[in-house]
Amino acid sequence: MKKIFTIAASLLIGVTAFAQQALWGGPQVVSPQINEDGTVTFRYQNPKAVKVQLTGDCLPSQKIEVPGFGTFDVPGSVDLKEGPNGIWEYTTPQPVAPEFYNYNFIVDGQKELDLNNVFVNRDIANLTSVLLVPGGHADLYTVKNVPHGAITKQWYYSQKAGFNRRLSVYTPAGYEEGKGKYPVLYVLHGIGGDENAWLEQGRAAQILDNLIAEGKAVPMIVVFTNGNISQEAAPLETSTGYTIPTTALPQTMEGSFETSFPEIVKFIDSHYRTIAKKQSRAVCGLSMGGFHTLYLSLNYPDLFNYSGMFSAAIGVSDTSISPIYQNFDTKLATYFSKKPALLWIGCGNTDFLYKANIEFTKKLSENNFPYTYVETEGGHIWKNWRVYLSEFVPLLFK
Amino acid sequence: MKKIFTIAASLLIGVTAFAQQALWGGPQVVSPQINEDGTVTFRYQNPKAVKVQLTGDCLPSQKIEVPGFGTFDVPGSVDLKEGPNGIWEYTTPQPVAPEFYNYNFIVDGQKELDLNNVFVNRDIANLTSVLLVPGGHADLYTVKNVPHGAITKQWYYSQKAGFNRRLSVYTPAGYEEGKGKYPVLYVLHGIGGDENAWLEQGRAAQILDNLIAEGKAVPMIVVFTNGNISQEAAPLETSTGYTIPTTALPQTMEGSFETSFPEIVKFIDSHYRTIAKKQSRAVCGLSMGGFHTLYLSLNYPDLFNYSGMFSAAIGVSDTSISPIYQNFDTKLATYFSKKPALLWIGCGNTDFLYKANIEFTKKLSENNFPYTYVETEGGHIWKNWRVYLSEFVPLLFK
Numbered sequence: 001m002k003k004i005f006t007i008a009a010s011l012l013i014g015v016t017a018f019a020q021q022a023l024w025g026g027p028q029v030v031s032p033q034i035n036e037d038g039t040v041t042f043r044y045q046n047p048k049a050v051k052v053q054l055t056g057d058c059l060p061s062q063k064i065e066v067p068g069f070g071t072f073d074v075p076g077s078v079d080l081k082e083g084p085n086g087i088w089e090y091t092t093p094q095p096v097a098p099e100f101y102n103y104n105f106i107v108d109g110q111k112e113l114d115l116n117n118v119f120v121n122r123d124i125a126n127l128t129s130v131l132l133v134p135g136g137h138a139d140l141y142t143v144k145n146v147p148h149g150a151i152t153k154q155w156y157y158s159q160k161a162g163f164n165r166r167l168s169v170y171t172p173a174g175y176e177e178g179k180g181k182y183p184v185l186y187v188l189h190g191i192g193g194d195e196n197a198w199l200e201q202g203r204a205a206q207i208l209d210n211l212i213a214e215g216k217a218v219p220m221i222v223v224f225t226n227g228n229i230s231q232e233a234a235p236l237e238t239s240t241g242y243t244i245p246t247t248a249l250p251q252t253m254e255g256s257f258e259t260s261f262p263e264i265v266k267f268i269d270s271h272y273r274t275i276a277k278k279q280s281r282a283v284c285g286l287s288m289g290g291f292h293t294l295y296l297s298l299n300y301p302d303l304f305n306y307s308g309m310f311s312a313a314i315g316v317s318d319t320s321i322s323p324i325y326q327n328f329d330t331k332l333a334t335y336f337s338k339k340p341a342l343l344w345i346g347c348g349n350t351d352f353l354y355k356a357n358i359e360f361t362k363k364l365s366e367n368n369f370p371y372t373y374v375e376t377e378g379g380h381i382w383k384n385w386r387v388y389l390s391e392f393v394p395l396l397f398k
Numbered sequence: 399m400k401k402i403f404t405i406a407a408s409l410l411i412g413v414t415a416f417a418q419q420a421l422w423g424g425p426q427v428v429s430p431q432i433n434e435d436g437t438v439t440f441r442y443q444n445p446k447a448v449k450v451q452l453t454g455d456c457l458p459s460q461k462i463e464v465p466g467f468g469t470f471d472v473p474g475s476v477d478l479k480e481g482p483n484g485i486w487e488y489t490t491p492q493p494v495a496p497e498f499y500n501y502n503f504i505v506d507g508q509k510e511l512d513l514n515n516v517f518v519n520r521d522i523a524n525l526t527s528v529l530l531v532p533g534g535h536a537d538l539y540t541v542k543n544v545p546h547g548a549i550t551k552q553w554y555y556s557q558k559a560g561f562n563r564r565l566s567v568y569t570p571a572g573y574e575e576g577k578g579k580y581p582v583l584y585v586l587h588g589i590g591g592d593e594n595a596w597l598e599q600g601r602a603a604q605i606l607d608n609l610i611a612e613g614k615a616v617p618m619i620v621v622f623t624n625g626n627i628s629q630e631a632a633p634l635e636t637s638t639g640y641t642i643p644t645t646a647l648p649q650t651m652e653g654s655f656e657t658s659f660p661e662i663v664k665f666i667d668s669h670y671r672t673i674a675k676k677q678s679r680a681v682c683g684l685s686m687g688g689f690h691t692l693y694l695s696l697n698y699p700d701l702f703n704y705s706g707m708f709s710a711a712i713g714v715s716d717t718s719i720s721p722i723y724q725n726f727d728t729k730l731a732t733y734f735s736k737k738p739a740l741l742w743i744g745c746g747n748t749d750f751l752y753k754a755n756i757e758f759t760k761k762l763s764e765n766n767f768p769y770t771y772v773e774t775e776g777g778h779i780w781k782n783w784r785v786y787l788s789e790f791v792p793l794l795f796k
Contacts, residue, residue: 048506
C-alpha cells in the first residue's frame with residue numbers, strides 16, 4: 001500500500017518536474033557557483049552559441065569615453081569558454097569581494113539573463129541576474145536568522161495627485177506585539193525608480209533588520225515613497241496597464257513631489273504608531289531622492305531632524321520652475337538656524353554629480369553650516385547607496 | 399540660465415539612459431504588443447539567431463505522450479519570422495483571449511526571457527515573461543482604480559519549526575482606518591510554491607481588491623502561508639542563502655504543516671483584528687494546498703466553516719506516515735456532523751488528479767455529505783486556480 005502511494009507521489013513530483021522541463025525548462029546547470037576559495041563560476045548552456053560573454057559589476061570596470069560628456073566607468077566583460085555539452089564557463093581568477101552584484105550574459109551580442117539563477121532584479125527597465133557574495137559589509141545585505149521587520153505595500157489617497165498611490169512601509173520586529181511609538185525614516189529613490197527600488201536593489205529591509213538586531217540602529221519605521229507624483233505605483237502595479245519603466249517621467253523634479261510630501265507624513269503619522277515630531281523624523285534619498293531630500297529639508301525646516309543626501313542630483317535641473325526651489329540661500333539659513341541634528345552628504349569620487357556635491361559642501365563650509373561628508377570610491381551606483389544607507393541609519397534618533 | 403539647467407538635466411537622464419544601454423541594454427523593441435484587433439505581436443531582436451520560437455500558454459496547447467504516465471497538454475510553440483534589423487516577429491492569427499499568460503522565447507533551442515518585457519514571474523524555479531490580456535474574467539486580475547488592500551510580508555515564530563517563518567497577509571482597503579473585525583481566509587500554495595506564489599502567479603491581491611470593490615465579496619483578511627515547514631520563507635528570503643526552488647522539499651505532505659497550523663491561526667488572531675471563530679474562518683488551496691485544506695478541515699473540524707480544494711493532490715501521497723492522515727472516514731463523518739457551510743471542490747477535466755477528485759466526490763455523495771463541485775476544462779494549471787479563487791471567495795462569510 002505504501003509503495004503505491006510512493007509511486008503516486010513520484011508521479012506527482014515527476015509530472016511537475018517533467019512539465020517544467022518540457023514547458024519552461026528548469027535549471028540545467030549550476031550558475032552562479034561561489035567556490036570554496038571565494039572565486040565564482042558562471043555557467044551558460046548553449047551548444048549553438050558562437051560567443052558567450054559575462055558582463056556585470058562583479059568584474060573589474062572599464063572606462064568608456066562619451067564624446068562631449070566625459071569618461072565613465074562601466075562594468076567590464078569577459079569571454080566564457082565552451083566545454084562539454086555546450087556548457088560555457090567562466091571562473092573569476094581572484095576571489096570575488098563580498099557585495100550584491102548584478103550581471104548578464106551576452107550571447108552572440110544579445111543580452112540574456114542567467115536562467116539557471118532564479119534571483120532576478122529589475123532596476124528601472126533593466127532585468128539582471130543577481131549574485132550576493134556574503135561577508136564583510138555585504139553581510140548586512142543577507143537575510144540572517146534575526147528578528148525580521150514586516151514590509152507592507154500600503155496605499156494612501158493623494159489629494160495632490162487625485163488618486164491612490166502606493167508606499168512601502170517597514171515596521172521593525174516587535175512592532176505588532178508592542179504599543180510603543182517609533183521614529184520614522186523616509187527613504188527616497190532615484191529617477192526611474194519607485195517604491196520597490198530600495199527594497200529590491202537597495203537591500204534596505206535586510207540592512208535595517210541586521211543593524212537593529214546588532215544594536216547599531218534603534219528600531220524605527222521606514223517609509224519608501226514613490227517620488228513620481230504622476231504615477232500610482234511601480235510600473236507593474238498601476239491601473240494604467242503595462243508600461244515600460246523610464247527615467248523620462250513627468251513631475252519628478254519640478255516641485256510637485258515636495259509640495260505633496262506633508263500628506264504622506266500625515267498619512268503615516270495617522271496610520272502607524274509614530275513619534276510625530278521633528279526630533280524623531282529623518283529623510284534620505286539617492287540621486288533624485290537626494291535632490292528631493294535637500295528641498296524637503298529646506299522647505300519644511302520643522303519636519304526633519306536628520307537628512308541624508310546620497311549622490312544627490314543637485315545642480316542639474318531647472319530649479320526656476322517651482323517656488324520650492326527658489327530663495328535657496330534664505331531657506332538654507334533658516335534650515336540651519338533651527339539646528340537640525342544631521343545633514344549627511346555622501347558621494348563617490350567618480351560620480352558625474354561629484355563636482356556639484358563638492359560645490360555644495362563648500363558653500364556650507366563658507367557659511368559655517370555643520371554637515372557630515374563621506375566620500376567613497378566609484379560613481380553613481382547602488383553599491384555606494386547601500387553603503388551610505390548602512391552608515392546613515394546608525395546615526396539616527398540617538 | 400534655464401538652458402544650462404535643461405542641458406544638465408538632459409545629461410543626467412542621458413547618462414542614465416546611456417548607462418542602461420551600455421551596461422545592461424534597455425528595451426530595444428516593443429514586445430509584447432496587444433494590437434487594436436486583439437491579436438498580440440511578440441518581437442525579439444537577435445540578428446545572429448538561426449531559429450527563434452515562442453512558447454507559452456497563450457498559444458494553442460499540444461499533446462505529448464509520456465511513456466507509462468499518459469498524455470499531457472503542454473503549451474504549443476510557433477516560429478518567429480526574421481525581419482529588418484534582426485528583429486524576429488510573430489503575430490497571433492486570432493485575437494488572444496483575456497488571461498494572465500506566461501511565455502518564453504526559444505532561441506536556437508535555448509529558453510530565454512523577453513527582455514523587452516520587464517514583467518517577469520518566477521513559478522518554482524522557472525522564470526517566464528508575463529502577458530496580461532485584460533477583459534472578461536481576466537479583468538479581475540488587473541490593477542483597477544479601486545481601493546486597494548495592503549499586502550504585508552510578516553514573520554511569526556514557529557514553535558513547530560523552531561525558527562521564524564514568513565507569511566503574506568492581505569488586509570482589505572479601510573482596515574487601517576477602522577476598528578472593525580474581519581473574517582479570515584487562509585490560502586495555501588502547491589508543491590514547490592511559497593508565500594509569494596498566490597500573489598505573483600495567482601493575482602490574488604487584484605482578485606480580492608476587485609471582488610470586494612464590486613460588492614461581490616465581503617472585506618476579509620487573507621493569509622498566504624508557506625506550506626514548506628522545513629523552510630523559513632520563499633527561497634530568496636531565507637537565512638540559508640541562495641537555493642534553487644524545488645518541488646522535492648522535505649516535510650511538505652507528511653503531517654508537519656497541518657500539525658503546526660493552529661500556531662498560525664493563533665498568531666493571526668492575536669496580531670490582526672479578526673473575528674476569531676469558525677463561522678468567520680475559511681481555508682483553500684491548490685494541489686498540495688488542496689490536500690492540506692482537506693486534512694486541516696478534517697483534523698480541526700471546529701476551525702473552518704468554508705473549505706476550498708482546488709485540483710487537490712489527494713490520493714497521491716503516502717498517508718500512512720502521519721496520524722493527521724489516519725482514521726479518514728471517522729474524521730470525515732465528524733467534520734460533516736458539525737455542518738460546515740461549504741466544502742468546495744474544483745478540478746480540470748484533463749488534470750492528472752481528476753480521477754482522484756471524482757472518486758472523492760463519489761465518496762461524499764454516497765454518504766450524503768453536501769459539497770459543491772465545479773469542473774472546468776484544462777489541467778493542473780494556474781489559469782484554473784485563479785478562476786477557482788475568483789469563484790470561491792464570493793461564497794464566503796455571507
